[in-house]
Amino acid sequence: MSLLEIKNLHVTVGGNEILKGIDLTVNAGEVHSIMGPNGSGKSTLAQVLARRDAYHVTEGSILFEGKDLLEMKPEEAACEGLFLAFQYPVEIPGIGNTYFLRSALNAQRKYRGEEEMDAMDFLPMFKEKLKLLEMDDKLMNRSLNEGFSGGEKKRNEILQMAVLEPKLAILDETDSGLDIDALRIVAEGVNSLRSPGRAMVVVTHYQRLLNYIVPDFVHVLVDGRIVRSGGKELALELEERGYSWTEHEPVGARA
Amino acid sequence: MRETAVATVADTNTGLESWLENFTEFTKTAVGQKLPWLKRLREDAFERFCEVGFPTTRDEDWRFTNVSAIARTSFRAAGAAELTAEEVAPYGAAGAAADLVFVNGRFARELSRVDGLPKGVTVASLRERIESHPAEVETHLGRYADTQRDPFVALNTAFIGDGAYVHMARGVVVDAPIYLLYLSTKEDTATMTHPRNLIVAEDESQVAVIEDYASVGGECIAFSNAVTELIAGESTVAQHYLIEREHLKAFNVSTLRIQQGRSANVASHSLLLGGGLVRNNVHPVLAGDGGECLINGLFLGTGRQHLDNYMHVEHAAPHCGSRQFYNGILDGHSHGVFHGRIVVHKIAQKTDAKQTNRNLLLSDDAQIDTKPQLEIYADDVKCTHGATIGQIEENALFYLQSRGISEVEARKLLLMAFAEECVERMQSNVARAHAQRLIGEHLLFTEGIAPQSGNLGRIVERVVEEVG
Numbered sequence: 131m132s133l134l135e136i137k138n139l140h141v142t143v144g145g146n147e148i149l150k151g152i153d154l155t156v157n158a159g160e161v162h163s164i165m166g167p168n169g170s171g172k173s174t175l176a177q178v179l180a181r182r183d184a185y186h187v188t189e190g191s192i193l194f195e196g197k198d199l200l201e202m203k204p205e206e207a208a209c210e211g212l213f214l215a216f217q218y219p220v221e222i223p224g225i226g227n228t229y230f231l232r233s234a235l236n237a238q239r240k241y242r243g244e245e246e247m248d249a250m251d252f253l254p255m256f257k258e259k260l261k262l263l264e265m266d267d268k269l270m271n272r273s274l275n276e277g278f279s280g281g282e283k284k285r286n287e288i289l290q291m292a293v294l295e296p297k298l299a300i301l302d303e304t305d306s307g308l309d310i311d312a313l314r315i316v317a318e319g320v321n322s323l324r325s326p327g328r329a330m331v332v333v334t335h336y337q338r339l340l341n342y343i344v345p346d347f348v349h350v351l352v353d354g355r356i357v358r359s360g361g362k363e364l365a366l367e368l369e370e371r372g373y374s375w376t377e378h379e380p381v382g383a384r385a
Numbered sequence: 386m387r388e389t390a391v392a393t394v395a396d397t398n399t400g401l402e403s404w405l406e407n408f409t410e411f412t413k414t415a416v417g418q419k420l421p422w423l424k425r426l427r428e429d430a431f432e433r434f435c436e437v438g439f440p441t442t443r444d445e446d447w448r449f450t451n452v453s454a455i456a457r458t459s460f461r462a463a464g465a466a467e468l469t470a471e472e473v474a475p476y477g478a479a480g481a482a483a484d485l486v487f488v489n490g491r492f493a494r495e496l497s498r499v500d501g502l503p504k505g506v507t508v509a510s511l512r513e514r515i516e517s518h519p520a521e522v523e524t525h526l527g528r529y530a531d532t533q534r535d536p537f538v539a540l541n542t543a544f545i546g547d548g549a550y551v552h553m554a555r556g557v558v559v560d561a562p563i564y565l566l567y568l569s570t571k572e573d574t575a576t577m578t579h580p581r582n583l584i585v586a587e588d589e590s591q592v593a594v595i596e597d598y599a600s601v602g603g604e605c606i607a608f609s610n611a612v613t614e615l616i617a618g619e620s621t622v623a624q625h626y627l628i629e630r631e632h633l634k635a636f637n638v639s640t641l642r643i644q645q646g647r648s649a650n651v652a653s654h655s656l657l658l659g660g661g662l663v664r665n666n667v668h669p670v671l672a673g674d675g676g677e678c679l680i681n682g683l684f685l686g687t688g689r690q691h692l693d694n695y696m697h698v699e700h701a702a703p704h705c706g707s708r709q710f711y712n713g714i715l716d717g718h719s720h721g722v723f724h725g726r727i728v729v730h731k732i733a734q735k736t737d738a739k740q741t742n743r744n745l746l747l748s749d750d751a752q753i754d755t756k757p758q759l760e761i762y763a764d765d766v767k768c769t770h771g772a773t774i775g776q777i778e779e780n781a782l783f784y785l786q787s788r789g790i791s792e793v794e795a796r797k798l799l800l801m802a803f804a805e806e807c808v809e810r811m812q813s814n815v816a817r818a819h820a821q822r823l824i825g826e827h828l829l830f831t832e833g834i835a836p837q838s839g840n841l842g843r844i845v846e847r848v849v850e851e852v853g
Contacts, residue, residue: 220781222785223802224801224805233794234788
């Protein structure tokens, strides 16, 4: 059984069809990259997977470990092991970072019938993950993402992923707005979480991130459809030639 | 002007006869009625009340709050009631320096604890203090609360009977707050109480007082009309906490009048959770140079609650600072009011006054009226005000849910975070913990937390789950 199986997915937002029949299968241990120009539907796909209800699925199905993902609420999808690293992480004043993350972890553990983690057990693990992302633990005493720089927010997303240990992580333009040092740190964090049991879907506009997080498969999303799929070399080709050719040349023409 | 006022009385009041009857009955047995000053204080106040009657929405100070439900009702003084220590225990705040319990407006000595306080601290019932030390009470009682301007203050003053008396001698410090609990019991008729509190902090002393209003037993029509005078001498540090958590049929009007001396640092914190029709008046007068005043509050409305916060900050001396922060969370058909009046007298140069009111509306039918009112007669001052009205942010909600936190829990976290802004400003650990507990319990029953309105069953289930 595949970890994620998307079939003929059609999605509308505010009456406009954004996704027009997506098919995608992701197995445990694989890293897939979804690339595409602005407005192609990449973020929509990521948000639908995380179960944001502003998006209406009009046709198709999504199975996550054989279960109907479209029947799940966002928190259920999360508890089942799906994680979205947000393109724009939200600032929430008044909720502490550490408190939030422990609440989230415990909500997931409770869902899975595991014992909740108290602060004594949580903190050493948490400190370890902080070190991995080279994050200042002073940040963690602050409110969730409040006053964080763009890079700190993105690193905080990966930190959350490291703590929550999902089965499937979707990274939505995690590279955008990062300088090269921050990009390296984020990529190292992500790479350290690669494992045979865990899959990742890396959504990006640029090939740059894929120098650090090397994907097994690359898919090109244009105007709501996957127009081309291939190996990591497809990303390099896109970098060189842009996206427009993918729409006009038939699949396999350059193989 | 006066004719209009009298006409108003005739329009909206059940008639003065009922009040006259109440007053005549009250003065037959009232404490200290043989003291000429107290007798006159009551009579003048009652006369003033009869003159003006209850306010209407035509009165600018009452534009958003219609008190005709109070004016129409015939109230009788609440009767004596006995409560056991077990019945009262769940209401208290842990860790107070002294606990005073008032049942239906009367001091209940057997339920209270006033021993073990440091030398120089006097905590007593006002009734007892009037009997034992009338001259001491006379010095301050009724000196500051304005019976001319506010008919509810006039009414309270006419019916001064019991309440708390707190006196701090010069330089005395008490860390833990003095906790005052006002309980009203379920009665068959509409009842009223007029708690009157007098807090006198002599120079360089430090004190915190919590006033907590709650109901015992089922809902009934009860009217609590409290007035507190807080006199803060030079270089004092004083905190006052008001908590209103009566049932939803209660009328609660409270007035806090603060008189601040030179370099006094005073804070007023309010937490409105209960009550059907609530008016919370806070009126500090910064009368000495270099005074600081923090006016902080949180109001959480559900159902058809009406919660009105009327701030009247008077800068009457130079170099003073005042900070107002009020947050409101309104759900159901509730109606919140924040009226922030700042008056800067001509002498009050270098005043620094700030006012912020933030509101969250959880339903389409909830309503907030927020009104700043600045009257500035000095020319070298800094006054700012701002108000916001918003909803729970869907982005924030989704973000929390996407990490595995349930929608109900996520909403609660976001509301707690909004409430926490006010709770954090409370300086006393005891008061803060008490407030946090009450807010937490209250939010479990807030409709707007439910994913869709009408989904209360789910929340109730959760409560049971969490208790069990």
